Amino acid sequence: MSKNLSELSGRGGIVDNLFEKMGNAAEKSGTVSQEELDRLAKEFLVGKANTYGTVTAYDFMKPENKGKKAYICNGSACLCAGTQDKVMDSLSEHYKREEIGHMTCLGRCHENSAFHIGGVNYSGDASQKMSEIVSTQGALQPKDAYNVGSNKELLTEAFTDVDAYYSIIHDVLKRSPEEVLGEIKDSNIRGRGGAGFPMGVKWDFCRKAESDTKFIICNADEGDPGAYSDRYLLEERPHSVLFGMMVGGFCMGAQWGILYIRAEYPESVDIVNAAIQELRDRNLLGDNILGTGFNFDFKVIKAQGAYICGEETALINSIEGQRPEVRTRPPFPAIQGLFNKPTIVNNVETLAAVHWILDNGGSAYAALGTDKSTGTKLVCLDSFFNKPGMYEVEMGTSLRTVIDDFGGGFKEPVKAMHIGGPLGGMVPVSKIDDLAIDFESFSTNGFLLGHASVVCIPEKIEIIKYLEHLMEFAAYESCGKCFPCRLGTTRGQEMFAKAINDENYKIDRDLLNDLLDTLQEGSLCAHGGGIPLPVKNALHYFEDELSQYLA
């Protein structure tokens, strides 16, 4: 969080972007050459250490990524599904081991066996056509299919055409920003990214910040294994996201909407770019849109593989070409964010709701769901369900309804569900009937709604192994800035691994509890702070299974 680096990186505005240039430079070989890094450092007046330090922190730019030709998904859902050994075997027939890298969750949790070759994602039975995929290099682009359903269609409402969809923008831009923001506030919509902060309040902070330049960023770095609802919106309803950002920009006085889309979703990047072009074709972007004096444009920034960029300040650092490290608050991004300018970062799903809110009124939205959790929620179900897919349910819908009515029940015995991403709670099947899809229900029961994606842990997988996987993920994706997370996640992973591999070693319960408390209380952000929750849930609900490893 260097103010100098933010400022220097911002001299080129968002158009001439350091991070984008680094990403482009890494495209071919998998990393950025020393000469190019030094050249970029000179161009942006930053240190050689800075460009080097940045690329080494991203999976798809770091020197170790050089020469990688294929990537296999190692996300929780594919891991639990147990499909990846086979995929690896299949990949190994065509690539040397050192040419195969990892991608953590391609968002194909509904059919697993996910891998990535030449900018294209594959899953399901695609690995059976490996020879064809390898030989055609990206020509074969099978679109994955998953169920979509709803008991209240807001985000999944049928999309007719662009012109019809944007017909209400004329009215919106004629109203005052305060008035439009009032509708958002009335809707009581809370951020779908995990923290659940009211979007209207957030926009208002930024609106009040004095600056000629402001940004609204869509956090499309959906890194949580198990979640593919953002991917759904980006690929199936891109205009809902763009519309939401435009309105956000209008409300707070931002001239730029930036979509930070993860590299693991190459299709999303293309589709969103095409949607932006549709707006450009209709003169709905640029200066003085529809003669209202409103200036707004979009920029897509492709992420480069760092889960922590889902955290908004790390994401901002990333766009600046800095290391994806979490910033301290204050200053909050709404006051001093991207390039030190007021910035709002919203989740894809939150932004996608704006169109419905403005079409139907804030109070209509507020009338849906529960008192404190208004509207609907997208829930992703993985391949352990009979009907894997993405479902939109009204907030407050019981978890049982989701599992049975939408998911069609489990395919095979499941002992727990990890809901809401790696930092979400581990819900034992015994708790299903206590829970409903809303923020309060999950938190009062000691879980976290988070992204509300569901990764099932089947009976056949040992909880300790799942915990080791979780800690390994947490350690691998830790930005390394704060001491508790940098050191604690690694020590946690080591303890679980040792307990699994060394029968003479038992984890000291006090030490484990101290570690979890240290992570939870001491960490700078929700990454280190959140990882203890599923572990604590496991220790609580699976004491019998885990006690053999503890002393």
Add this chain to the structure above:
Amino acid sequence: MNRIAYINNQPHAFHEGETILKFVKRVTGQEKIIPTLCDAPNLDPFGSCRVCSVDVALEEGGKTKTMASCHSPVAAGQYIYPDSKQVKKLRKNIMELVLTDHPLDCLTCEVNGNCELQDVAAQVGIREVRYPEGKNHLDRTKDLSHPYMTSDMSKCINCYRCVRACDEVQGEFVLSMAGRGFDSHIVKGNDLTFMESDCVSCGACAQACPTSAISDVFQSKAVHTEETTRTICTYCGVGCNLEVNTANGEILSIQAPYDAQTNGGHTCLKGRYAFKFYNHPDRLRSPLIKRNGKFEEATWDEAYTHIENELNRIKAESGPDAIAGISSARTPNEENYLMQKFIRAVVGTNNIDCCARVCHSPTALGMQRAFGTGAATNSISDLEHTDCILVIGANPTDAHPVTGVKIKQKFMKGVTSIVIDPRRIELAKYATYHLQLRPGTNVAMLNMMLYYIISEGWVDDEFVANRTEGFEALKKEILALDMDEMERLTGVDRNLVKEATKAYAASKAAMEFHGLGVTEHSQGTFAIQLIADLVMITGNIGKPGAGMNPLRGQNNVQGAADMGAQPHQGAGYLDVTDPEMNHRYNTFYKREVPSHIGYKIPEMFDAAINGDLKALWIIGEDVVQTDPNTNKVIKAMESVDLLVVQELFMTETAMRATVVLPGASFLEKEGTFTNGERRIQRVNKVVEPLEGTKPDGQIIIDMMNRMGYEQPDYTAKGMLEEISQIVPFFAGVKWDELGQNGKQWPVKPNGEDTQMLHIEEFKNGKGQFAFYSFSESKELEKYSKDFPYIITTNRELEHYNCGAMTRRTGNVDILTEDVLLIHPDDATKEGIADGEFVCVESPRGKVDIKALVTDEMKPGILSSTFHFPEVMLNIITSDEHCSEAMCPEYKVVSCRLRKSKGKFKQMAEASTVVTN
């Protein structure tokens, strides 16, 4: 608003924006009440270590939330529990994690006993590490590649303090974290050694590091120090405070105090590391008298007697005006005062000058003409209040590094910034506008700026009407100028000039800095007066964040002039020709002091050559290496009967002396230095003078007494008492009251000092506008046809002026030689490759120097330094000088080029082989 928060249930008022950490420290008065690792006094809060966590509740004994106190602001009604059971446990647990990846070799560690990690571990009470052995970074190797900087990253705790110091303090970005998570690690450049990296050796990272992960060869953080003495750096005019660590009378290391107003915990490599000259074997240790062309060691008594006899003889034969003195801007005020007093009151002549002549004499003269006072109008701390910075003819990141990086920090953060310089200096890279003019055309450039301000109506009418005189005359002249011609002369697009001028004029408070790129010209004083016009016409004076601020070159060049080491004004700038002032001096010195102006330095040389000057006494200045037209200076040195040189080393000038007196360095004496912002600071003696040497003030006093003038032995306190009675703006300066950060003159009798000048009115009432038109340097008029290139001289960070001191430190291993900067187009045209020796010839002579091909300057413009006697660049510089102040024109020298022949060609080939 009710600004009350509670610490352990006790209410206390907090300051707006105060962090919990600062609040608790302030209220309890206990600096270490909350342990911290990543926090540092001169860095922004960062929140990485988390050991400063505290519990915070919204009601007494209520549900608490753990917050990192370093970056969490206090809020009204908070109940803060800085040492609750939970946070104590948390801190201990974090420290336990840290120790899982830290070598436990404290007893043999360089910082044992002065390690922040050790302190915090002790404070939180770590007794064991319970984790099973895991991955670690204990096998990292040390980096001992650099003359000063060292690292042992196995000791690194990833607190980022070094990275932040390199960014937030120095602004160099040499350090960064690389990798991610547990693998994250500090890198220099793109994973290089210190020596390979772009490190500027400021040492900020080493001072910031809480362990010994980054340190220096002097082990500055080790506790073997017996004593620490605070003093002032002897290099540039920034006036950095230094804390010098000693044991057994030997200097071990230097660090920067965080509470220093001038440098707040920072220095450059000269201040922090370039001190080993002080006891270098080359130090002169005995007086020397030249007999039959050879120096012979002499006793002090013999040397004094020799000088005394010679001075008396010359005075008797040729009068006192056949004797002259050059005082030293490197020595304290008190010694300068004594030298000018000796020359004036004891010898009886005004032939006294100092090196201000060759640097900022036009500044002093020009600013006196415009404002009545020839010194910086504002303070460096005004950078906090400015929204536009104009840097003209100065390269502060090299020449005034600590102020330079403060300016660079502002540039990087986007303040409107304008650089007027023929070179694309470091600051120019970050500036909003770089007006890259042809050397010697400052007057034309400033005329253009004034033209646009007047013609576009950007004048601060109110200021001009109330505070100034002469505007109408200026306006008339300016509006008559031809912008086509100005554009052609300067070589800078008029629209760019106009835009930059608009930015300067439109800002709320614009701060001007300038250096020798303004003064060392034949029109130096005129350029200064035009800058003063620019400042006044936009009302940028007498308010915070504004003003006209010369970056004074030498550590005490401001003081040397203040003390009267100049031929036309005595101590306190009183006019020697004014009968009333003359009377005042006569009464005070109890001697008849002449009332006619004495020789300026260049006049001394001329007088020596033509036989009028018979004796010259120089303190601490290597005029042979640093004054222009070396061969002429040498001739002058060889022409006088008596050349006394007080020096630390056998410099090019000392070699030509008849008597050499070994002086003492700043580390060996006491007194005061006055920095570029008029700050009078205490120089405290760190070690005793080297055996055989004497403090320069005492040498002068010895001579005064010998020559019949009673002057008590030297003490800084006693001298200041005397000075405060004659120098009006020193009236309230007392040795015992200067404190840690000194006082900025004028200091009133009651001791009150002055951060800003000219607030209500100028010293002489109204500010004086003046117009001067451009005239081409005679150097170019005379020689540019046969000598088509222009060489302009500059400075490098690593070396100081003639380099007598810095070349005798590790700095010489970092920068080993003077080089010639040459544009790629010119290099191609002349068939010169990078690293090849070039013969540069001017009408005065020629030098051979290695080429460094760079596009820092425009084609046709060359640049170099004169730090090394091996090159003696001043052989080619001219003795053209400022028409008003006689400051030499080092910045515009006509020359021509060719590839070197003979031994230089072979040397270049040899060094290429080595490099390959």
